Amino acid sequence: DAGVIQSPRHEVTEMGQEVTLRCKPISGHNSLFWYRQTMMRGLELLIYFNNNVPIDDSGMPEDRFSAKMPNASFSTLKIQPSEPRDSAVYFCASVGLAGAETQYFGPGTRLLVL
Amino acid sequence: DQQVKQNSPSLSVQEGRISILNCDYTNSMFDYFLWYKKYPAEGPTFLISISSIKDKNEDGRFTVFLNKSAKHLSLHIVPSQPGDSAVYFCAASVGTGGGADGLTFGKGTHLIIQP
Numbered sequence: 001d002a003g004v005i006q007s008p009r010h011e012v013t014e015m016g017q018e019v020t021l022r023c024k025p026i027s028g029h030n031s032l033f034w035y036r037q038t039m040m041r042g043l044e045l046l047i048y049f050n051n052n053v054p055i056d057d058s059g060m061p062e063d064r065f066s067a068k069m070p071n072a073s074f075s076t077l078k079i080q081p082s083e084p085r086d087s088a089v090y091f092c093a094s095v096g097l098a099g100a101e102t103q104y105f106g107p108g109t110r111l112l113v114l
Numbered sequence: 115d116q117q118v119k120q121n122s123p124s125l126s127v128q129e130g131r132i133s134i135l136n137c138d139y140t141n142s143m144f145d146y147f148l149w150y151k152k153y154p155a156e157g158p159t160f161l162i163s164i165s166s167i168k169d170k171n172e173d174g175r176f177t178v179f180l181n182k183s184a185k186h187l188s189l190h191i192v193p194s195q196p197g198d199s200a201v202y203f204c205a206a207s208v209g210t211g212g213g214a215d216g217l218t219f220g221k222g223t224h225l226i227i228q229p
Contacts, residue, residue: 004157033216042116042221043158043203056216091157103217105150105157 002026004106006092012112018080021109024073025094033093033103034067034077043091049075082113117141118206120220128228133191135223137204140185144206148217149178149189152201161202162189191225199227 005024013019025032033048047057049069057067064083069075079086089110093103119138127133135149145166150158164171164178164187171178177190191198201224205217 035219043205043219045216045218048216059216093157102160105159107155107157 004092004094004104006090006106006109008109009107010110010112012114013082014114015083016081017113018078019082019086019111019113021077021079021090021092021111023075023077023092023106025075025092026096026104027073029094029096029104030072031095032069032075033095034075035091035093035105037089037091037108038087046077079111082111084113087111087113116220117144118204118218118220120202120204120223122223123221124224124226126226126228127194129196130193133189133194133198133225133227135189135191135202135204135225137187137189137220138185139187139206141206141208141218142185143208144218146207147178147180147187148205148207149176150203150205150219152203152222158203194225194227196227196229199225201225 007022031050034046035043036046037043046059047067048055052069065079067077089108091105091108093105095103117140148163149161151161152158162173162176162178164180169180175191180187201222203222204220207215207217
């Protein structure tokens with residue numbers, strides 16, 4: 001079992017550039033979550049999907065952020081245009097059956113916007 | 115407005131002793147609570163959880179206690195081992211979905227086990 005896969009692991013970009021983060025959930029899992037970790041705010045839920053449908057995107061900070069899940073095995077989080085305050089570690093997590101208690105996290109993408 | 119608070123950014127405990135990590139929450143709708151452990155450069159991993167209908171859940175060296183009236187939970191690790199050195203996150207969710215709903219996390223407590 002490969003676990004949740006995220007790419008890239010590290011991303012350095014300049015302000016104003018578009019950034020795309022990718023996530024492959026665990027096969028068979030039907031819920032996917034995007035979180036962001038910063039020193040100031042800790043781990044925050046950005047958006048989550050059930051069966052590829054966005055359920056709650058209230059944590060998405062601004063219109064510059066968008067997320068898609070075109071199929072059960074792939075999701076993207078896009079930031080356009082990126083700003084220095086977007087620098088953080090972005091985690092993707094997935095969970096199987098509704099009611100299952102364990103969200104499995106990927107290793108994260110460390111984003112630095114200069 | 116932090117709904118889940120971990121007021122101790124760090125905690126240092128001697129190997130073999132008990133580690134107690136604390137967590138407070140403000141949202142009375144939370145009914146499922148979890149602890150995650152995180153090593154550097156890795157994602158958080160699930161450690162232990164408790165439903166609001168219980169006040170204690172034990173798994174080996176790890177025990178979580180829930181005090182609903184005080185909106186407080188704690189994680190006890192006995193005995194503490196060097197491999198327990200990590201950042202511990204308290205998390206909570208609303209609804210019976212538990213982990214199938216979005217989780218609200220605290221900022222974490224960095225536990226350091228000293229030899």
